[in-house]
Amino acid sequence: MSQSGKPTGLFKNLSAKIAAIPMVLTALVVFVGCSVWTIVYSFTNSRLLPSSKWVGLDQYERLWGTRRWLISIENLAIYGILMLILALVLGFLLAALIDQKIRFEDGFRTIFLYPYALSFIVTGLVWQWLLNPEFGIQNAVRSLGFESFTFDPLYNTNTVLYGVLIAGLWHTSGLVMCLMLAGLRGIDEDVWKATKIDGIPAWKTYLLVVIPMMRPVFITTLVLITSAIIKLYDLVIAQTGGGPGLASEVPAKFVFDMMFVSQNLAQGFAASSMMLVAVIVVIIPWAYLEFGGKKHG
Amino acid sequence: MADVTNTMQRPSPAHASGPKPRRVFSRNNIVIYGILVVLAVYYLLPFYVMLMTSLKGLPEIRMGSIFAPPMEITFEPWLKAWSTVCTGLNCDGLSRGFLNSIKITVPSVFFSIAVASVNGYALSMWRFKGANVFFTILIIGAFIPYQVMIYPIVILLREIGLYGDLGGLVLVHTIFGMPILTLLFRNYFSSVPEELFKAARVDGARFWTIYFKIMLPMAVPIFVVAVILQTTAIWNDFLFGVIFTRPDNYPMTVQLNNIVNSVTGVKEYNVNMAATLLSGVVPLTIYFLSGKLFVRGIAAGAVKG
Numbered sequence: 001m002s003q004s005g006k007p008t009g010l011f012k013n014l015s016a017k018i019a020a021i022p023m024v025l026t027a028l029v030v031f032v033g034c035s036v037w038t039i040v041y042s043f044t045n046s047r048l049l050p051s052s053k054w055v056g057l058d059q060y061e062r063l064w065g066t067r068r069w070l071i072s073i074e075n076l077a078i079y080g081i082l083m084l085i086l087a088l089v090l091g092f093l094l095a096a097l098i099d100q101k102i103r104f105e106d107g108f109r110t111i112f113l114y115p116y117a118l119s120f121i122v123t124g125l126v127w128q129w130l131l132n133p134e135f136g137i138q139n140a141v142r143s144l145g146f147e148s149f150t151f152d153p154l155y156n157t158n159t160v161l162y163g164v165l166i167a168g169l170w171h172t173s174g175l176v177m178c179l180m181l182a183g184l185r186g187i188d189e190d191v192w193k194a195t196k197i198d199g200i201p202a203w204k205t206y207l208l209v210v211i212p213m214m215r216p217v218f219i220t221t222l223v224l225i226t227s228a229i230i231k232l233y234d235l236v237i238a239q240t241g242g243g244p245g246l247a248s249e250v251p252a253k254f255v256f257d258m259m260f261v262s263q264n265l266a267q268g269f270a271a272s273s274m275m276l277v278a279v280i281v282v283i284i285p286w287a288y289l290e291f292g293g294k295k296h297g
Numbered sequence: 298m299a300d301v302t303n304t305m306q307r308p309s310p311a312h313a314s315g316p317k318p319r320r321v322f323s324r325n326n327i328v329i330y331g332i333l334v335v336l337a338v339y340y341l342l343p344f345y346v347m348l349m350t351s352l353k354g355l356p357e358i359r360m361g362s363i364f365a366p367p368m369e370i371t372f373e374p375w376l377k378a379w380s381t382v383c384t385g386l387n388c389d390g391l392s393r394g395f396l397n398s399i400k401i402t403v404p405s406v407f408f409s410i411a412v413a414s415v416n417g418y419a420l421s422m423w424r425f426k427g428a429n430v431f432f433t434i435l436i437i438g439a440f441i442p443y444q445v446m447i448y449p450i451v452i453l454l455r456e457i458g459l460y461g462d463l464g465g466l467v468l469v470h471t472i473f474g475m476p477i478l479t480l481l482f483r484n485y486f487s488s489v490p491e492e493l494f495k496a497a498r499v500d501g502a503r504f505w506t507i508y509f510k511i512m513l514p515m516a517v518p519i520f521v522v523a524v525i526l527q528t529t530a531i532w533n534d535f536l537f538g539v540i541f542t543r544p545d546n547y548p549m550t551v552q553l554n555n556i557v558n559s560v561t562g563v564k565e566y567n568v569n570m571a572a573t574l575l576s577g578v579v580p581l582t583i584y585f586l587s588g589k590l591f592v593r594g595i596a597a598g599a600v601k602g
Contacts, residue, residue: 015504016423019415031438034449117584119533121550126343140362234535255444272444
């Protein structure tokens with residue numbers, strides 16, 4: 001990393017400071033300022049317009065007493081946990097398979113990753129169509145003679161989340177594969193040679209040597225997917241619209257609806273502040289692990 | 298799951314490094330390729346179904362299987378999706394959204410990259426006191442859910458008269474593209490040999506001269522990566538489009554969702570799928586043309602500063 005001498009005065013290095021104005025504004029006004037503004041106004045009774053009447057924690061109390069919010073949180077938790085596990089497993093599996101010095105490696109990789117280039121809206125709409133019980137997969141299998149075959153996750157309150165999960169996994173697992181593949185390629189060939197000489201079976205090497213060595217990759221992937229999961233919005237809008245009933249509502253949609261549809265601003269502020277808390281709970285330990293140790297060492 | 302299948306892949310410690318004699322039909326390989334092909338079907342099926350459905354007439358969709366290729370290929374659904382399908386009061390099809398998306402994406406990509414590349418350059422070569430503090434806030438900010446910041450941004454844009462305007466949306470994309478792009482450019486410029494920079498300084502070149510004359514020409518590949526990354530991301534955006542534009546200016550994703558999920562009228566599945574494919578054409582083309590560069594773009598998201 002290069003440095004251009006020690007700057008002393010305010011006007012030294014002025015061009016660089018001017019060039020950094022957008023960053024400073026973004027960091028201070030948008031990321032810090034807007035977040036703080038939202039948190040502060042979550043303690044008011046704003047409805048159609050922001051109001052400055054302080055009501056303490058009332059909004060949060062109301063929020064946690066709202067059925068739709070509780071369902072949203074529960075949905076996100078179920079979706080999130082399953083998505084994390086399945087995306088990591090599927091992504092790692094794909095990467096491990098592709099890493100076997102196979103033919104058509106580029107071809108397979110292209111196939112597994114292309115959904116990631118598509119929007120969540122496209123993803124949601126395609127899977128809505130595939131999972132359409134009247135014309136989709138269910139109908140196709142039934143017409144093969146399996147009359148009682150049932151596969152209509154989107155039309156059943158108990159299974160709709162899994163329908164969304166199938167689509168989300170289709171969209172995201174390619175990304176995980178890419179990250180994992182980079183991790184696998186980064187592992188020294190000598191590791192494989194050594195375990196081979198010791199006669200350790202490949203699956204054991206993966207489990208006991210390779211995966212622990214790839215810890216940083218796993219953690220980064222985990223953080224990336226988790227922060228994407230918390231933002232989950234477009235996919236649900238396109239695929240289910242939150243239905244049937246409230247069965248696939250998610251927090252991001254709750255916030256949007258409170259702010260822009262039902263004119264219940266402070267509820268939206270409180271809910272989004274809770275989302276921020278959720279992200280902080282994920283990010284802080286990660287940032288600590290990643291950067292905290294290095295400063296002292 | 299992974300472990301079970303991995304067991305099956307390699308019963309013997311046959312994995313070796315370096316150039317390896319190919320035994321194409323070993324039992325291992327059959328299992329590996331078998332799994333890969335099955336998984337490939339899961340990934341390809343939606344695309345295949347979209348395409349097939351978009352080429353069928355409605356009666357054929359009602360009668361036949363979703364997987365069957367069309368008996369009679371028709372391009373009607375594509376034409377209708379592009380030029381006549383209605384959203385709200387506008388009946389000029391997705392072409393409107395397409396144009397809007399271009400009007401949004403081109404300036405957004407340009408400005409976000411212009412700002413972030415200069416910023417990354419400043420951060421890596423002209424570091425000033427406090428630069429790292431702002432940079433850290435910027436990177437951490439990338440993880441803040443948009444929902445937390447969106448309403449105050451609406452107010453700010455309204456104050457400066459850009460709310461509902463395309464310019465406002467461009468500004469929002471520039472802001473939210475900044476963390477990842479700055480990281481991308483900062484990392485790239487940090488890897489440029491210091492001697493090059495010092496030599497230019499000795500020759501009396503200043504901030505902007507070095508940027509335009511030396512760094513910019515050298516960084517073309519990373520600019521391409523950034524363009525790919527941003528074009529796909531902005532084209533695919535839904536949330537900002539829905540919040541920061543008026544219905545007339547809705548980008549393609551928003552219009553597409555309104556077309557397909559509208560509750561009025563007969564559901565024209567073939568038109569819906571044609572419309573869905575049309576919205577995917579731009580990012581897919583970029584994806585297939587860019588190949589490894591696309592992967593580099595995403596990997597940039599995973600590389601920490």
